Amino acid sequence: MALTKSQFITYLDCPMHLWAESNNLEEHKQRNIFLEHLSRQGYKVEDLAEKFIKEKVKKEYPLGSTVEFQYELNDGNYLSQIDILVKDRQNNTVDIYEVKSSSHIKKSHEYGVSFQDLLAQKLLPVKKTYLIHINSDYVKQGEIDLEQLFVIEDMTDIIFKHKDEVELKRAQAKDMLADSHPPLNETCSKPQTCPCPNLCHYNLPNYSIYDIPDMRKNSSQFMELMTMGIQDPIYLPSDFLLTTHQEKYLQSLKTKKPVIDKSKIRQKLDNLEFPLYFIDYETFGPAIPYFDNYSPHQNIVFQYSLHVVKDKRGKEIEHFEYLHTDQSEPSRQFIEHMLGNIGKTGSIISWYKPFENSRNKELAKLQPEYRDSLLNLNERTFDLIEIFKKQDYVDYRFRGSSSIKNVLPVLVPTLSYKDLNIGKGDVAMLEWDNLVHKYTGNEKNKVINDLLEYCKLDTWAMVEIWRVLNNL
Secondary structure, three states: EEEEEEEEEEHHOOOHHHHHHHOOOOOOEEEEEEHHHHHHHHHHHHHHHHHHHHHHHHOOOOOEEEEEEEEEEEEOOOEEEEEEEEEOOOOEEEEEEEEEOOOOOOHHHHHHHHHHHHHHHHHHOOEEEEEEOOOOOOOOOOOOOHHHEEEEEEOOOHHHHHHHOOOOOOOOHHHHOOOOOOOOOOOOOOOOOOOOHHHHOOOOOOOHHHHHOOOOOOOOOHHHHHHHHHOOHHHHHOOOOOOHHHHHHHHHHHOOOOOEOOHHHHHHOOOOOOEEEEEEEEEEEOOOOOOOOOOOOOOEEEEEEEEEEEEOOOOOEEEEEEEOOOOOOHHHHHHHHHOOOOOOOOOOEEOOOHHHHHHHHHHHHHHHHHHHHHHHHHEEEEEOHHHHOOEEEOOOOOOOOHHHHHHHHHHHOOOOOOOOOOOOHHHHHHHHHHHOOOOOOOHHHHHHHHHHHHHHHHHHHHHHHHHHHHHH
16 A cells, blocks of 8 residues: 555654544544635646646747646555646756645645655656745736745755765655554544544543643653653653643632632733724735735734623623625725724723734735724723633633633633534634635525624623633
8 A cells, every 4th residue: 555645744744643633543633724725726726736746848848848737656555646837848857846745844734745856857857846836925906916925945955965864764655554553652632633632642631732732742741741651741750840720720720619810810901092993804815815915824804893891781782793794805895894783992902902902903914094093993802711821710621722612611611612613713714714705695694693693702702701801
């Protein structure tokens, strides 16, 4: 059985995952919506890259040179598919072009191209291997300019750097595929998303060292715990060095109670100015810009939800929302609708404000007449996540995370995303793209309702969390 390039990348990520996959022992293969998004974007990028290379061949290669797409390499042991193969008939050589929809070369790209080149050099007269990726500085004006959109990187030096390692590890991965026994000590460090937890994390306690905040999985701190065989934080040695945040987490875990600095929380909440505007944006970032003045992967802000709390008691609350539902560029309509519902005074409340604030800056460039108003929103923004990231409120049930998806079930157990048809931002992103380009009739109306319901819960969740904090 030949080892594929994708299997090799899986092996590098975690050998146990590849073994489980090849032996049909994956307990749950989670649907990765973001990877689906990248895949869909990748097809569009490949289509344009093919046109780009065809033109390049006409201009720069000797007469008679040909282009082939999805060219398969297979020597019986290893298998890979070349995105674009250019055959120079005059010099009897080939150039390989791999296409990626990202705006830079990732580590996995380096290893994937190196795996492929090692195989190609055995089967073909390879002259050069290149990687084509998106130019993040490109700004669309009219028709897509392929020469400006793409960057071509010569991978020769990168391939040389990884050649010996790839040759060794691909052989190890190939041998492991034929082994009936799982690899020892070759497990992952992400039990929450692991496809085979009973192989990678056998007998892992419900709250483990993987939940300790600020503990990087490649840190000396983590490796020391692994060497000692400690998986349950309860059994950490008394002299084990921990950060303040980690100490608070451990205190919460041991006492089964949150660790709360009420004075710091009160100080932050008292600095807020009413009315409070709880706001959340939804966005979509296509690799190939849909509209003029956009760059690759730049976010299209297509939706917001806004809950307005008018007094400290939180009794008088209004809700406003906007969802763009057609294929036109939404920035002006979005801005006008949003600013029409936000007053000149009052604090803006978000969860992880760098996201919304960055979108406001981008919107200000797209619609400069609203620049001052949008940047004023940024000046007035308070980040509710700060209370949890800065350890004013620590609860072991957050599992070391300050994500609203982790905080909400603990502080407001009556609210849940689980019952929504759209319950995650990446799903909302893809469904909006389907909404404006694919869905019609009842299907479109259903997705409109689902998107509105999801975004509304994001801001209502913030209101309810604020209420809990306010009532401490």
